[in-house]
Amino acid sequence: MTDAESIDPTLESFIRRMPKAEIHLHLEGSVRPATLLELARRNGVAPPAPDEAGLREFFRFRDFPHFIEVYIAVCSCLRTPDDFATIVREVGEDAAAQNIRYLEIHFNPETNVRKRGLDFHQMLAGMNRGRAEARDRWGVEMRWIADGVRDSETSPWSVTQTVDWIASLSPGDGVVALGLGGNEVGYPPTPFARDFARARAAGLHTVAHAGETTGPQTICDSLDLLGVERIGHGVRAADNPDLVARLARDRVPLELCPTSNVCTGVVPDFAAHPFRAFDEAGIPVTVNSDDPPLFGTTLTDEFLVLARCWGYDADGIQRIALNAVDVAFLPPDERAAMRSAFEAEFGELRQELGLPAAPA
Ligand SMILES: [Zn+2]
Numbered sequence: 001m002t003d004a005e006s007i008d009p010t011l012e013s014f015i016r017r018m019p020k021a022e023i024h025l026h027l028e029g030s031v032r033p034a035t036l037l038e039l040a041r042r043n044g045v046a047p048p049a050p051d052e053a054g055l056r057e058f059f060r061f062r063d064f065p066h067f068i069e070v071y072i073a074v075c076s077c078l079r080t081p082d083d084f085a086t087i088v089r090e091v092g093e094d095a096a097a098q099n100i101r102y103l104e105i106h107f108n109p110e111t112n113v114r115k116r117g118l119d120f121h122q123m124l125a126g127m128n129r130g131r132a133e134a135r136d137r138w139g140v141e142m143r144w145i146a147d148g149v150r151d152s153e154t155s156p157w158s159v160t161q162t163v164d165w166i167a168s169l170s171p172g173d174g175v176v177a178l179g180l181g182g183n184e185v186g187y188p189p190t191p192f193a194r195d196f197a198r199a200r201a202a203g204l205h206t207v208a209h210a211g212e213t214t215g216p217q218t219i220c221d222s223l224d225l226l227g228v229e230r231i232g233h234g235v236r237a238a239d240n241p242d243l244v245a246r247l248a249r250d251r252v253p254l255e256l257c258p259t260s261n262v263c264t265g266v267v268p269d270f271a272a273h274p275f276r277a278f279d280e281a282g283i284p285v286t287v288n289s290d291d292p293p294l295f296g297t298t299l300t301d302e303f304l305v306l307a308r309c310w311g312y313d314a315d316g317i318q319r320i321a322l323n324a325v326d327v328a329f330l331p332p333d334e335r336a337a338m339r340s341a342f343e344a345e346f347g348e349l350r351q352e353l354g355l356p357a358a359p360a
Pocket of ligand 1: 232
């Protein structure tokens, strides 16, 4: 990783303390190693390593097959609705420590239900117990993105089943969008078009992982065939200038996850990442952590990358942080209220740190 330059201490304080929103985080990829040990013990499952140090080592990204192995090991320890309440509460606690005020969290209901014999509505109720606790204790708001798994053994039914569950929920259940995850290679968007149309008809937002491990065509197809509003990753848009122009013109937000991309080899290093080029082209870019313990990162660390590797100053960092608010899957009035609250907090923080007011 290229990270040569150190950061101005005021800018670092600004990044650590500023209000944040994150819109691309995976629930199953956010479990703390210590908690995974506890859940394995609670459920009588053999943990992938006997102690926390061993688990940290096991979690460390090696290659994509190992990453999938870690993901499966984590999921195998999640057996009850209370397990989901626990991990959601802890995501809230970890968010609060970084002043993350709002999260949109991806989860994979179909695989969890099918492989663990969970009941979807009980699992969601557990998640919502954790969500309520995170809101009450730390003021952290969360919404859910239910991902169908494109390369599931049951594909494309995995997506159909996911829509069946989430299309009839009430707003209080917190599911705001249908997402599409899993391995892109060999699983183009076409078979999922009907289910994405059903989700939109039910009033849900839509998003797809695309252009992470395959090229620009998957991004185009996700927009044209699935009608998605945002793209998870989308890094490979950099291979097609026409697509970059289209994303900028149509204001299609990208959920970029720099450290994840370096770890998985989507880009060789931070210097090669198109984040800043996308931003300068006018695409609404956001920065996200994807699976923090698996990539050894946090959202704060991702913002530090922006400063350290791509020369962002406080104004640029603030603008990117607010992009996540502007493209959140919330009703317009809630989004506007969150933006006002963020702007007020940014104003106070800048004053305290002796930074001039942000440009209008
Ligand atoms: Zn992801």
